[in-house]
Amino acid sequence: MSTFNVPKREEVSENNQAIFDNLEKAVGFVPNLYATYAHSENALGNYLTLANAKTSLKAKEKEVINLAVSEVNNCTYCLSAHTAIGKMNGFTDDQILELRAGYASFDNKLDALARLSKNITENRGAASEAVVDNFLNAGWTKENLIDTIVVVGDKTISNYLHRTTNVPIDFPVAQPLQSVEV
Template sequence: MARFTAIAADQANGATAQVYAGIKQALGKVPNAYAALGTLAPQALTAILSADKILASGPLSKADQETVKLAISELAGCDYCVAAHSMVGKMAGLSPDTLRQIRQGNATGDAKRDVLVRFVRGLALNPGTVPEEDVQALQAVGYSGEEIVHIGLAISVITFTNVFNRINDTVVDFPVPQ
């Protein structure tokens, strides 16, 4: 059971209702994590959704965004985000086996994706400045400077969501990943 009570989408009013309406239009429903955030801090939810819009219109593919979000969520131990981004990753074209390999930090068979996973995991697990060779490895497989900025943005967005869901113990309303 979640620690914070969320207002149901059909009972929301004011700023929360406006945010929920946009989510419902885009996703068909208001997921539990968004409902809790919208209830407690609609401006924080709006900020996260705005950052996701920037990611969606940026140069990083949806599959790469989901790779980043899934790898970080697994390391954070956020069962909610692992389930959500496994489902969205599948919708973005990642196979169940690839999703499993990303979660485990294993090779996926896609050299570019594997460099991305190693980079993201290294960044999450090692404090301090990122080694030059890690950035060069991303560039060597074709990631531009702008894409690398968007990798950082994706990490920032999912880190906030991971932290909130871990605090809230948000009830997972996505299929459990295979």
């Protein structure tokens, strides 16, 4: 598969240039995957609106979902980005490996979230009843369930974008998941 070009600021619309400027201020650079969204006049803004929308989930909880989903979807770009973000949210290297594998031995509630996220992704939305019951029995709410599905969808969009475009990874590259007991 050929690699898509990563558009530079001067190659995108005025609207996307403004978003690039905001990303530059917020994160210090424009991640290649975000820049790739700017091939479309509307996709970058729409995606960032979805990704930054209000949710019942905390940032750390969203990272649990992002890591589990990106592993199932085999997206090295998102695994690399969310490994870095996961560390910024307080996860250790070992915890990140567990989350990528779809579980969290270190936290019962996060374990239910990771298992649900992996199950939803593997089963293309048809989560097993036992996994959903486990999630709700771990103290999550139906609101959290709906918000989890939205984050799974959000992350799947980026996973698919990278898997299709193969733009260069501009984060420390996450290594393939070694066998971690589930």
